[in-house]
Amino acid sequence: MSALTRPWNNLTLVGKVILPLLFLVLVVGPIVTVLAAVYVAPLVVDILASNLGIVRFVVAITAILLFSIPAAFIIIYMELKVIAYMNTRVGPNRVGPGGSLHSVVAGLKVLLKEDFTPTSADAIVFTWAPVFVFLTAVMTFLVLPFGPGLYAQDLNIGLLYLFAVGGMTVVGLLIAGWSSFNKYSLLGGLRSAAQVVSYEIPLTLSVVGLILLAGTMSLNQIAENQSGGFWNWYVFRQPLGALIFFIAATAEANRTPFDLTEADSEIVAGFATEYSGMRFGFLFFAEYVNVFIISGLLTTLFFGAWNAPVPFPHIELSLDPGSLGIMLLILLAVVPLILTLLFALPFWLTQSRMPGWQALILGFLAFNVVAVGAVLGLAYVGFDWFAGLVWFMIKSFLFVFLFVWMRGTLPRVRIDHLMGFAWKWLLPASLLNLFITAIAIVVLKSTVIP
């Protein structure tokens, strides 16, 4: 007995806590997992299978909410790095390879910062404002088709829903500015209200021409209408509409030539002046989610959504791994080994100073790259939705790059120019676009079809 008690007494308090926990995880955990897999899993699968609608709902909502996090992190990193290179700086390069984890760490830092409410602020409204701003940004994802069949919900009033939800952002910004009890916040909130409200009109009117052509407001349908090559994209039939949408969407998301709402040289940080900690984090987060959303919308509405620029011949893969039988197992065991040795061979042969184990590690890495590439290539060829997702992401992030580029290049406009431009130029131009499209449709319909 004493043989066991002595080492136990030697442990520190932390060790006394960790050791039983380790025992629980290593011994009890697997047993419970196996039991659950045998007895509970079929029951759960049955319940899930009979409520597929609810399962789909939960999966879709979770996927969207979780997708917004890496999307924002990638955009923040892009903004830091791309603008740095445009300014001939290096940018973040400490955390992760090339500083790629910088934005993740920044996000974690925000999580650990003190979340302070000023004494005079209206605490409840002050807390709800970032929730509102973030929700209205993320809710737009609900109708965005990421690929063929990859959408949370294909609302038949998709476009209307989109602008209705997008327009609600202004309420969040306004109450954020009002509840902070700060002159800068108030001015920032009012500025953003005036700006977002003014650009909402050309934004919504610029896509009417598109609705006229498509005859539907469902984003999924609009995406399908543009299939079959880049000459079918709506940007070629609605160039003016696309341009107006681009400008107005930039203003809606408070991006750089129109970032008067958080003009740091004039009104500190606008409506976000009094915010700190995670509530500020959400205001910040929503801004970058908005950047992705306007890029995704530009892609979906005018640049062919998830369609490849040139139609790719779809190949039916007649792969049936089950038909190989026991050979499949042998293949899975042998192929990685052979390929690893094969890839290691050139390193081992050419680099005479390199020890054998290093060559093997390099070969293993090379094999992994090739394997992942092969799997992704197979998925691209075999699955519609994967190819669609790839093209959607490529196009969207090209637009994100464009917005970052604009931030690195353009100066801020003056507020009188900003407001005048929306009402005196963009609004008449979008109405002109609408009527040109309508007249073109009338003429085409009455001449082509007798």
Next chain:
Amino acid sequence: MAHVDAGHGPADIAFPVDLEDLVTGIWYVVGFVFAGTLFVFGTIGAAWLLSHRSKGDAHKGYPYESGIDTFGDTHARFGISFYIYALMFVAFDIEVVFIYLWALVFQDLLVGGLVSMLIFVGILLFGLAYAWRKGVLTWR
């Protein structure tokens, strides 16, 4: 189309919109609002638990005005232009809702629809021209 198989809608009635689909869509929106709120408050709550908090002195709770104590009412007076733009927005945004529905069925209306929309937008453009003439669109 995504269907939730909880079908208890009047399937016999010839309704132009797929009623079940519409209801599903609304539930998605409502559920998303709920889940999103939960997500945000969960994160804010986690941050509240993780972060350090200190009361500080009285100055900590003051509005931030670049280091100087605030002077006068923080809900300061602001320009009337903001209000006028909001009014204009309401007029034009309601117009947009009508135009959207018109655009949806335009393929069947053609010339008649075009003429009526020209009249409708013409009236609104007259309003815009009036506001322009009055100098509302010029920021002051």
